[in-house]
Amino acid sequence: MTRTIDADSEFRAGLGLFQANLSCGSAWGHGGDEPAYSNQVLAARDGSRIVIVAQNTLGWPSAKATAEEMYCL
Numbered sequence: 001m002t003r004t005i006d007a008d009s010e011f012r013a014g015l016g017l018f019q020a021n022l023s024c025g026s027a028w029g030h031g032g033d034e035p036a037y038s039n040q041v042l043a044a045r046d047g048s049r050i051v052i053v054a055q056n057t058l059g060w061p062s063a064k065a066t067a068e069e070m071y072c073l
Contacts, residue, residue, distance in 0.1 A: 002028065002045065024072035031067070033060040040067040 001017050017028050020042065027049075031040030038060040043050040053067040 020068075022068050022072055027071055029067075031060055031064055033058055038063040040064045042067050042071045 002019070004019050016030060018030055020027050020029060022042075026045075027042040028045060029041040029043055031053075032038070035058060037054065037056050038058060039052070039054040040060070040063040041050075041052050049071060051067050051071045053063045053070070055063050
């Protein structure tokens, strides 16, 4: 699942996972928006650090920013 291809300038995509280049390194996860909620999951490849942010409002960029802030503490 971690063999990736370029998805855009910020992410590389695997099979359901995205590799995100964060300010503190890279992480694996998946996030998104639906009309009533947004979420972002970030995890270290070795499982030593995992952050899950879920909010009951639309606005994936804020869920992503909160997850990155928590992950990079």
